[in-house]
Amino acid sequence: MGSHPKPSYAESIIPVCILLFGYCFYTYHAVLYPYFYANNNRKAGEAAFESAVQESVANACFTAFCWWVTYLACKHMVSKPLKKAGLSSFILVMNGSWYFFFLGGVLPAMLGLVATSGAIKSGLAREYPLFLLNMISPLAAIGSLVLAFPPPGVLEKVFDVIAPEDDEPPGPPDGYEQDQ
Numbered sequence: 001m002g003s004h005p006k007p008s009y010a011e012s013i014i015p016v017c018i019l020l021f022g023y024c025f026y027t028y029h030a031v032l033y034p035y036f037y038a039n040n041n042r043k044a045g046e047a048a049f050e051s052a053v054q055e056s057v058a059n060a061c062f063t064a065f066c067w068w069v070t071y072l073a074c075k076h077m078v079s080k081p082l083k084k085a086g087l088s089s090f091i092l093v094m095n096g097s098w099y100f101f102f103l104g105g106v107l108p109a110m111l112g113l114v115a116t117s118g119a120i121k122s123g124l125a126r127e128y129p130l131f132l133l134n135m136i137s138p139l140a141a142i143g144s145l146v147l148a149f150p151p152p153g154v155l156e157k158v159f160d161v162i163a164p165e166d167d168e169p170p171g172p173p174d175g176y177e178q179d180q
Contacts, residue, residue: 016102020145023109027138030117035125035132044122052124055115056134063108063137070097070104081162095150096158105141112137 044052074097082093112134119131150158 016145019106020142023113023138023142026113027135027142031113031120031135034117035120044124044127048122049124049128052115052119052122052131055111055118056131059108059111059115059134059137062111066104066108067140070100073104074100078158078162082158085161087157087161092154092158094148095154096162098145098148098150098155101141101144101148105137105144109138109141 074093078096078100079088079093082088082096115134116125116132116138119125119128119134125131
């Protein structure tokens with residue numbers, strides 16, 4: 001069997017950086033720009049208000065759940081193995097948890113952007129600025145991804161500890177005989 005070459009640091013980070021750029025682009029063009037610069041003097045009805053409140057509550061619960069799961073995953077899958085190996089640096093743990101931050105922040109960020117966009121388009125965000133709190137999840141996701149962005153070589157160092165590669169493929173267990 002042929003071996004696959006390891007992707008370079010740039011090849012493994014570029015897709016995630018493009019998605020991060022997409023978040024920032026959407027956050028500006030669909031949320032911030034319409035809120036501050038668009039002339040939206042509509043009055044929202046009772047149904048739009050109730051819908052926005054339900055979306056906001058769902059966003060808050062879903063965001064809290066996803067970040068809690070991300071915290072547990074980082075604690076048990078990154079922090080504990082690094083401590084056992086004697087590498088308990090906070091920065092190293094944050095850099096090693098970067099993929100978990102990404103996975104745990106994608107869906108809540110999208111839901112927060114959708115909820116905020118809906119409140120802005122219906123005019124509720126100008127009337128009740130409290131709906132802008134839905135932007136906490138996308139801004140927290142963007143902030144955590146930027147702050148924990150791993151420099152070259154760090155992910156390899158962390159992954160060598162938490163998920164070491166075996167050079168030979170796993171064979172059959174001891175005592176296993178093949179029938180011919």
